[in-house]
Amino acid sequence: MGGDPLTGPGASAFNEVVALAARRGFFWPSSRDLYSDAPAGFWVYGPLGLRVKNKIIDMWRRRILAREGAQEIETPSVLPLKVFEASGHLEHFFDRLVECGRCHSRLRADKLLEEATGSQISLEGLSDEELHDLLVGRGVRCPVCGASEWTGIRRFNLMFTLAVGAEAESPNAALRPETTQGSVVEFKRTFTVSRGKLPFVMAQVGRVYRNEISPRRALLRMREFQQLEVHVFFDPEDTSAYESKLAEFSGYRLRFLRGEDRETGEITEMTVEEALSSGYTVNPLITYWLALYQRFFEELGFPRDRLRYRELLEGEKAHYALVHWDLEVYTEDLGWVELVNNAYRTDYDLSGHSRVSGVDLSVDTPRGKVLPHLYEPSIGIDRVILHLLLLSYRRDERRVWLALPRELAPYDVAVFPLVKKDGLPERAVEVARRLSREFAVFYDDKGSIGKRYRRMDEVGTPACVTVDHRTLEDSTVTIRDRDTMEQVRVPEERLADSLRRFLSGADLREA
């Protein structure tokens, strides 16, 4: 929004944030400084960005995985093609496309032929050339412009394939496009070694790879990115374990953009009770996880009125999903963007792997053998970080700062000597050293004090501690609040306590 007072007229916060991120070391495009032709969609996390990312992952592990008793595992990025045959990715990732020679529309060759011929002929096993010849032979027209000038068939491969083994010539493996398949394939052994019972919660943090057509907008669409995934395996006939858990969210209001409200954009708020009793959220388990994740994102600092669950419609949903909501966040620059993919995958994955591998993947339950269903919330952490910076970005006539949630800032506290003389630096180094046992501390004595404050503002450091001449007399220091620039003076022996309270949200004067 051009008139936004935070970013100034006509300014784009997005561009400024991406520039700030590269300038100060949050993230930047991989290899570009040395090799200008490096492909797009690969990003480096610098020292500051990695700190933020690790803090988010840590928070997710404590507030989601720990409390839900999740078993976190780590599986390889490279998996045999068979896995993706079972998962349906092969079928959905290797489109054969033709391009219209006149209007340049790209269309799926098989879909075109099926529509033109009414599916009278089998297209299975046809070579690219045969498929193209059929298109031309039948005079199939472009549904967009009506022309009948087709380019040759091109394989459109959204997975990175690999030939594993020194003598392998054709692809026999691929980089995973989601971590889910690793958890599904290893489900049974993980279940056994954990002496698990349903519902059984697994989790993975991992990098995934998609050969995107046009990666754009920094961390928004990348070819290699990172997911925080939870995989809840459960008996669809028995989700009673979640009925009592749901009590914790009694009265909690979920925000939905329902499929039927797509055109108006109207957001429907319903309590978890309403969502469940109306049948909209299927069962207590899914309802619980939707509430848990919405609350987690509120705790991460996302304003509640910028969050919504967008129900995906038939044709939009992934091939494996029965019900599917995207948890989205709104910014003026990017509009509504998906941060978490929440899919009810039923037994699609386990039955697929059972079929292809011949291994029975059902587990024993009090009511006999059950092939579990899978519910999966998948966080795209790179987008989360990008949006945290976007929403934190502040600018007025004096300074630029990141009003990051205090517990997510790369540094907790900076320590400065007021001037670089009179023994102040030595005393400040001592203060910094003591604080570093507990906090992420940044020490700086270069340039003027004002400049150092500005530098810390720009990377979102919530507190700056300054050692001045009075410190030498009475052992007090000042703490400055990033957001208000206010200062309070506290005795050194109370500094750590005050910072601890301040960082966990207390007002500076009460801290």
Next chain:
RNA sequence: GCGGCCGUAGUCUAGCCUGGGCAGGAUGGGAGCCUGCCACGCUCCAGACCCGGGUUCAAAUCCCGGCGGCCGCACCA
């Protein structure tokens, strides 16, 4: 991937049309001086023509290709 616009230090930019000089400035960065609380001032230092071809005596400048960026379309399983 298609179409349009674009590519000079970390960032912003002058120069490009009309080829010719060590590629100029600001800001940021480093070293130092100064500095009693919010980008003060001074000195010094480092730092760029996206990559590759071509035309030419001579290319940041003109031509071609690649790569990248932005916007739109498509894609986003």
